[in-house]
Amino acid sequence: MTEVLLDIRGITKRFGAVTASDAVSLTLRRGEIHALIGPNGAGKTTLIGQIAGSLRPDAGSVWLDGRDVTALDPAARARAGLARTFQISSLAMEMTVVQNAVLGALGARGRVMRFFRDVMRDPALRAVAREALERVGLLEVAAQRVADLSHGQRRQLEVAVALTQAPKVFLMDEPMAGLGAEGSAQMTRLLDGLRQHAPILLVEHDMDAVFALADRVSVLVYGRVIASGAPEEIRRDARVREAYLGDEVLP
């Protein structure tokens, strides 16, 4: 069996009477895209918070490349090899595109406490940043302020920053959010190639993208994983159709 890089074991999180995550277990293996889908209110955001480290689970654990990271905060998890992208683009808006990319490279390499050298002239960091920007197609706008970018470009920059971290695992929260048909297709192509770098846990609403990309799909409903398997199995699964997909025509 292929190597498991992200292993979520029986995560449970309660908010009062609501069980937002109910013994959720998921794995992410080298080279794959594992999509997590579910209707609104299924607990996807809570689950992402617990994987990224901003929320502490009541029970269960998160393992990253064989290491228990449950007790680590988000920054420490990032350094351990988890790169996340946000549902709503979360970037340093006043900075330029390349500065955001250099920031990503900087964090992953632990070179933050340097006070005198011009960070934008560091050839190693610049090379990493340029490569990531080229990969997502933002090299031409590298010198622009993020605030001046289009929505679609910001979505791409989120992915580029994650790439600069040279992560073991990507955690992507709706990378297609707000993208038009063309943007989604472009992002789909981009993510398709990324799984070679590191596997992706993809939380996504865009079903076209999910079924085009995913090697495996898990369905989260009311905090529980009700089904997990290859895209075709999920498409045929009666419980999934009933609970989530309803009468929607699946691609």
Add this chain to the structure above:
Amino acid sequence: MGWPEMRAERLLNACVLLALLAVPLWAWAVDEPFTITLATRLAILALAGVGLNLALGLGGLVSLGHAVFFGIGGYAMGVLASHAQSYTPLILWPVVIEGTKSMPVIWLVAMGASGLAALAIGALSLRTSGVYFIMITLAFGQMFYYFAISWPAYGGEDGLSIYVRNGFPGLNTLDPIQFFALCYALLGLALWVFARIMRSAFGLALGAARQNAARVEAVGIAPYRLRLVAFVLSGMITGLAGALFADLNRFVSPVMFSWQTSGEIIVFVILGGVARLFGPVVGAAVFVLLEHFLGGLSEFWHIWLGAVLLGVVLFARGGIIGLIAGREVRRD
């Protein structure tokens, strides 16, 4: 935006730096020592502002407690010099520590003590943010203020006079122009350090944490550590300014710890331009000039300062520097 404005700002900075040198040199030539003293006061207050600008401008940390560091710097000078002038040792046990009249030693003590205070205050207050951070730093400032008032060994409410200005090897610090040169050089050094930090890895991460803490965390950098380091550096620079300020006046008093002092340092930064390299210099210049020219007319001159501040806050978000040189963008 872009290079024209970057160049405009550099040009403006150079003009400010030259003017701050030219005016006291002219005053020296025509024998106007009071003007030199005014310029020295400006340079020292600007230095305090450069310190705060590191926390407030780069880090986004609105500290209403920087008077703590200004005051600690002042009292470091006052305590050391008063022991030296009365020939009584500071501490007898476990080792004998004498007072000193040597500026370099006083500066190091001032910066060390301010840095330690900033470490302790920052470690606690940086766990909060926004208005809570403002209130906690204010509370620390008031603690130090009342402590200084109730500390009779060093003058209590009356403060502490030092009869002769402290010395610096090779200079006659009693000569106003020489003392000015010293303060000017330290301001220049602090600005140089600030400019380097702005462009460094640390500065990039600190600025990013101000704009978006979640982003910084997501790439593996803990914002708390960044902010704590920035707060300590910031406190050290403001502490150095406090030691110089005390030496300028040959007097320290609890007023240096007061929240009004904290507020004034914030005003320098906001007037000149938050996070702009020369923001505190321009802000302190406006403050000192208004104080000088309007303070003679009425003791209520602060009302005009308030009007200028209001105008800047409402109509020039980049402060006076932003108004003249435009938005600052680095394009590489």
